[in-house]
Amino acid sequence: MGTRVELHRFGGGAPEALAMAQRAIELVDDALTIHRPSSATAMNEALRHGRTAAIEDPILFDALIQIDDARDVTAGLFDPSVDARHASFGWRDIRLDRRAATIACAAPIALDFGGFGKGYALDRAATALRDAGVGCALLSAGESSIAVIGEHPLGGEWSFAIPDPRDAGRPLIEVALVDEALSVSATIGAGIAAPERGAMLRPGDATPIVAPRTAVVIDRSGALAEMLSTALIVADDAAARRLHDGARRMLFELEPDAPTRMFV
Amino acid sequence: MTEKTFDVTRRTFLDRVLMATAGSVMAGATPWAAIAAGAETAGAGKVRLGVIGTGDRGRALIQNIAKTRNCMVAALCDNYAPNLGKARQWVAAGTPEFSDHRAMLDARGLDAVVIATPLHRHAQHTFDAMDAGLHVWCEKAMARTIADCGRMVERARARGKVLQIGHQRMFHPTYLNALRRVKAGEIGSITQIRASWHRNNAWRRKVPADSDDRRINWRLYRESSAGLMTELATHQLQVGNWFLDGVPTRVIGSGSICFWKDGREVYDHVALIYEYAGGRKLIYTSLLNNARYGCEEQIQGSKGTIEPELGRIYQEVPARALALQRMQADVKRGHKRTIPIGGATWFPELPVTTPGESLGWGEYDETMLQFEGFGEAVRSGKPLPGLLQQAYYASVASLLGEQAMDRGEAMTWPTSLVTI
Numbered sequence: 156m157g158t159r160v161e162l163h164r165f166g167g168g169a170p171e172a173l174a175m176a177q178r179a180i181e182l183v184d185d186a187l188t189i190h191r192p193s194s195a196t197a198m199n200e201a202l203r204h205g206r207t208a209a210i211e212d213p214i215l216f217d218a219l220i221q222i223d224d225a226r227d228v229t230a231g232l233f234d235p236s237v238d239a240r241h242a243s244f245g246w247r248d249i250r251l252d253r254r255a256a257t258i259a260c261a262a263p264i265a266l267d268f269g270g271f272g273k274g275y276a277l278d279r280a281a282t283a284l285r286d287a288g289v290g291c292a293l294l295s296a297g298e299s300s301i302a303v304i305g306e307h308p309l310g311g312e313w314s315f316a317i318p319d320p321r322d323a324g325r326p327l328i329e330v331a332l333v334d335e336a337l338s339v340s341a342t343i344g345a346g347i348a349a350p351e352r353g354a355m356l357r358p359g360d361a362t363p364i365v366a367p368r369t370a371v372v373i374d375r376s377g378a379l380a381e382m383l384s385t386a387l388i389v390a391d392d393a394a395a396r397r398l399h400d401g402a403r404r405m406l407f408e409l410e411p412d413a414p415t416r417m418f419v
Numbered sequence: 420m421t422e423k424t425f426d427v428t429r430r431t432f433l434d435r436v437l438m439a440t441a442g443s444v445m446a447g448a449t450p451w452a453a454i455a456a457g458a459e460t461a462g463a464g465k466v467r468l469g470v471i472g473t474g475d476r477g478r479a480l481i482q483n484i485a486k487t488r489n490c491m492v493a494a495l496c497d498n499y500a501p502n503l504g505k506a507r508q509w510v511a512a513g514t515p516e517f518s519d520h521r522a523m524l525d526a527r528g529l530d531a532v533v534i535a536t537p538l539h540r541h542a543q544h545t546f547d548a549m550d551a552g553l554h555v556w557c558e559k560a561m562a563r564t565i566a567d568c569g570r571m572v573e574r575a576r577a578r579g580k581v582l583q584i585g586h587q588r589m590f591h592p593t594y595l596n597a598l599r600r601v602k603a604g605e606i607g608s609i610t611q612i613r614a615s616w617h618r619n620n621a622w623r624r625k626v627p628a629d630s631d632d633r634r635i636n637w638r639l640y641r642e643s644s645a646g647l648m649t650e651l652a653t654h655q656l657q658v659g660n661w662f663l664d665g666v667p668t669r670v671i672g673s674g675s676i677c678f679w680k681d682g683r684e685v686y687d688h689v690a691l692i693y694e695y696a697g698g699r700k701l702i703y704t705s706l707l708n709n710a711r712y713g714c715e716e717q718i719q720g721s722k723g724t725i726e727p728e729l730g731r732i733y734q735e736v737p738a739r740a741l742a743l744q745r746m747q748a749d750v751k752r753g754h755k756r757t758i759p760i761g762g763a764t765w766f767p768e769l770p771v772t773t774p775g776e777s778l779g780w781g782e783y784d785e786t787m788l789q790f791e792g793f794g795e796a797v798r799s800g801k802p803l804p805g806l807l808q809q810a811y812y813a814s815v816a817s818l819l820g821e822q823a824m825d826r827g828e829a830m831t832w833p834t835s836l837v838t839i
Contacts, residue, residue, distance in 0.1 A: 163747060298742065316757045
């Protein structure tokens, strides 16, 4: 997953709860990684050569279903297909046969689960913790993907401050979570001194997103939060208006030396 | 620059050297520097130097000798007449000139010679000068082979003569100050030095009609040079040994003629790892087709980094208290507050970009100072302590690196070296 994952449990639950959550994350990584041989790389190998891939890994299959299910919610703007420069095809050309557990595409294609994998892994880890009786926990993948179980250990909401990427010491916004997940995406990195780290392309027309933007999404599902925050970043104005809701799905325009503007 | 302003600059420079080397620890680590900085003006006449080799480097040395208070160039020697002609302007009118170094030695009237000839000639020129009863200052690297380096040391010992090798960084106030701060523990334990000398040029000189390529471009041919290793790396390997306070136990490396495929025989692209006791390493690279990172030694300790060529010292930035660990602590003491998370993307290992602090003392005349030190050594007949050992080990390290690259296998530090 290439990031630091932290699991913080506060009281309650089986002694092995954390180990089970850790294992859940490792299984997701094993299934979805494209940086070493995995179920995902085997699938990509078939898709690259125009073959139908049988999906035997239940985690990979479940991830594909979640992505497919989210197409309408994300207005088709979350697209895990690699190299969106080839805008003539993408996830919309994928044929996912849920009954036969196969995936195929009319054109050579490969999938990269990227940030989705972090949110999805936290979802499965949170489920493992809940199943083990944990009622209060905080899960983080690189601090850009957060999931919380229950209320804050001292009661009430979990409050998070999300930094302004132009000035890490200045909060962009504070958000409150209970039994929810949070995803933060941006076109600029950890500070304005690390530009273009988050270079992103808009699916469909392969437009590079050069505007400095940060998207913050809260959802019950970490995986969906990841897909929505990516969709917001790459959305054009019309799509962004449809996707954001001001409180749970936020998009910020962050021009240097200009006031922060929340997209409306 | 007027004589007066030069004297002021010189005094400032010497004060900086003395300040950097003050204290028992530094006196032990750099015993040569204070002696050189305390050189007396010539009372009983200046030390008379004959310069063998008046090419670009030889002429640079002649100009530095002219600045010293205790040395003078008393003879010039080069077997290529145009070099002699170019050197003439920097010495007193009537200074004897020779095309054969033996003739210069036979003519007498010298206290010592300065050797700035191609590398493969260093050893023979040193032997001849010492056999003629003269002290020797020789450009680095010492010799073309490790065996010849040892023979030069032995010959100096047998003849009771001073042998000093041109490693001017040991007289550089910024380097001395850097070492002082290392000895004071400011950057913690040094575990790695990354040194590089990167250029973007062919390193090939135009051959005049009256000469030939192997003579003018001797640095590009195996017979006369080990290329980047002896002409550049040896300086930085000396710095590595000096700051790591030891010699390598082993070296591995890879060399190639990677870019300038013009008939040269020496590598234009080298990468080596020198291992030192305790797992410490000096990682060295040199290449001739990219100058982005230039010449630098990055001396890295647990508390900071010193970069002498850049003249800066950097403190390590304390690790940021991870927000979620702080949240854990807050909960334990019953304190609930907003948790500042990392943001959109978490970059755990970005380079530290703090500006660091200047080591200062960037103006230097260290080449002049090493000659003043040499003048003192010649007068007293006693070498400046510590210098030859540093130079010998630096040359051995550079030539051992060449062997490691040529053979494609790790080379251990020789056990048969001459003891100094």
